[in-house]
Amino acid sequence: MSAIPSATGGIARLACARLADSGKDTAALLSKAGLTLNDFRDPAVRLAVTTQIKILELAAKELKDDILGFRLARGFDLRQIGLVYYVMASCENVADALRAAERYSRIMNEGVRLRFDMEGHTSTIALEYVGVDRRGERQQIEFWIVTLVRICRQVTEGRLVPSRLQVRHLRAGMPPEFRTFFGRDVEFGADGDVISFPVPVALLPLVGRDGYLHDLLRRYADEALIRKAPHGATVRSRVEKTLTTLLPHGRGVAKEVARQMGLSTRTLSRKLGEEKTSFVEILDQLRAALAKRYLEEEQLPVSEVAWLLGYRELSSLTHAFKRWTGMTPRQFRSKGKATRYCAVT
Incomplete structure (x- = not known):
């Protein structure tokens, strides 16, 4: 802070x-x-x-x-x-x-x-x-x-x-x-x-739940994930799809993902192990891909990007982003702006 x-x-x-x-x-x-x-x-x-x-x-x-x-x-x-x-x-x-x-x-x-x-x-x-x-x-x-x-x-x-x-x-x-x-x-x-x-x-249920966020994040996720190696119809891809809409709610944890996929946490871990990956690895890589995609949207404050990725503090995103790219989110965004400007001019 x-x-x-x-x-x-x-x-x-x-x-x-x-x-x-x-x-x-x-x-x-x-x-x-x-x-x-x-x-x-x-x-x-x-x-x-x-x-x-x-x-x-x-x-x-x-x-x-x-x-x-x-x-x-x-x-x-x-x-x-x-x-x-x-x-x-x-x-x-x-x-x-x-x-x-x-x-x-x-x-x-x-x-x-x-x-x-x-x-x-x-x-x-x-x-x-x-x-x-x-x-x-x-x-x-x-x-x-x-x-x-x-x-x-x-x-x-x-x-x-x-x-x-x-x-x-x-x-x-x-x-x-x-x-x-x-x-x-x-x-x-x-x-x-x-x-x-x-x-x-x-405990009252929400009436007419608004699907705008789901549609928006689905589009962002599709654009971000297409830049990565495609995984096809795998357990990993199902985890990524589920995580996309859970992260903004701060519920991007293995237990909740497994529940929504109709699996136990242990079964999910075993199935991901068979695909030579883990929940922690998928979560980290998905956050990295989404962070880069969100930062392309200049109207999204960096603090809101952190929130959309499920972090509780802006510093958590900053530390993770430096690990992923060697830059802070703001440096990454500035570099992207400069690249786009040079491409236009």
């Missing part, structure tokens, strides 16, 4: 889009946060989490909207979150979707950690700030809470009402919009930022 926690900056960009729509001077506001308009427009540029918080607070003041984070989260298309939405929407149930979001938050937002737990009769989604002062911050945390509730409702096609909602910051009163949206009051000034649901809610 870097010394200064960073994030993709998506929430800040939504706030600035709202400013622009209102005819406000976005460049002037960004300069107060130490940013230029050109840098801010580049989706590949990550923002310090403290900078994002400052932009949101400045935008709320400029727009005279004390619940800007809430309104932004209510109004944007959830698909704008990116591939994480499709991973969540292709999970089996709410709990699996939230576990995917938990792993995503570890890589994509260094300053905010999502933690999902099921204990007793209650399932909880807790948000924790890391290396960032939580005191007084309201807009970003309210954006997160609303977004998470919206996702749970959208993937189940039901108006789920939390059994309890707690946030650390204070408000002078309960905004009526909060009560209307959440279906209950929010407890301000609590010891933590927590959304609670009864456990049965977490």
